[in-house]
Amino acid sequence: MSATADTNAPVPDQHLLRMKVWSQRTWVARCDDHLSSARLEARLADFLQEAFEYAHTQPELLDKTTAQIAEAVMAGILHSETVPADALQAALHKITS
Numbered sequence: 001m002s003a004t005a006d007t008n009a010p011v012p013d014q015h016l017l018r019m020k021v022w023s024q025r026t027w028v029a030r031c032d033d034h035l036s037s038a039r040l041e042a043r044l045a046d047f048l049q050e051a052f053e054y055a056h057t058q059p060e061l062l063d064k065t066t067a068q069i070a071e072a073v074m075a076g077i078l079h080s081e082t083v084p085a086d087a088l089q090a091a092l093h094k095i096t097s
Helices: 014-030 037-055 066-080 085-096
Strands: none
Touching: 014 037, 014 066, 037 066, 037 085, 066 085
């Protein structure tokens, strides 16, 4: 038996996918092995600012919403597996509250 491809699945936006990959690679390059929660919050806040500044220099991302860019950035960080998802979520909550 072979699995069939879902031909109704939406094609991922290639520009947002590139933003996710940029986020993953850049986060890994800047991430320390031992981030305390306070350091994680500061590092995440700085990184989010850098990511949005980068996104605004990319013409293909200018028509994307803040939410779309934020989702791509966070997906890249999560995909890097450098920080547990619950710690990342807690840091993001503290930053945005």
